Amino acid sequence: MEQFWIEKSLEEMSPQEWEQLCDGCGKCCLSKLEDEDTGDIYWTSVGCRLFDDESCSCSDYENRQAKVPDCVRLTPAKVRTITWLPSTCAYRLLAQGQPLYWWHHLVSGSRQTVHDAGISIKGCVTASEDDLVAPEDYFAHMLADEP
Numbered sequence: 001m002e003q004f005w006i007e008k009s010l011e012e013m014s015p016q017e018w019e020q021l022c023d024g025c026g027k028c029c030l031s032k033l034e035d036e037d038t039g040d041i042y043w044t045s046v047g048c049r050l051f052d053d054e055s056c057s058c059s060d061y062e063n064r065q066a067k068v069p070d071c072v073r074l075t076p077a078k079v080r081t082i083t084w085l086p087s088t089c090a091y092r093l094l095a096q097g098q099p100l101y102w103w104h105h106l107v108s109g110s111r112q113t114v115h116d117a118g119i120s121i122k123g124c125v126t127a128s129e130d131d132l133v134a135p136e137d138y139f140a141h142m143l144a145d146e147p
Helices: 015-020 061-067 090-095 135-141
Strands: 030-034 041-047
Touching: 030 135, 041 135
Parallel strands: none
Antiparallel strands: 030 041
């Protein structure tokens, strides 16, 4: 099997290879709070309105940016500057010159290992952003650490 993620830089990857890097953890689909004074990021268990907790994926990936305007489309430049990407994120790891974890489907050969290893947020979302009315509603769903 070709190990394109080892052989190519992020910029050299085809669109299909780029999409394959996503480990399917769903963490980027969680709402995050940022302290305006410190820049610190606080994770919540609130999922994007398009997040399907059962499949741990976007329910309308192709149209996500039209339906959720603040959905971030990752690029090689963005993964090098976005501070809220999970520490386990394949895009972040490769941008930092780190290897993928054993549970990543490109290494393990199975998309199930991210869930089996307890890395994904499958089954962990306590609310959808559509359920919350005011910004302060998010505080009840804050997590102690990055999921």
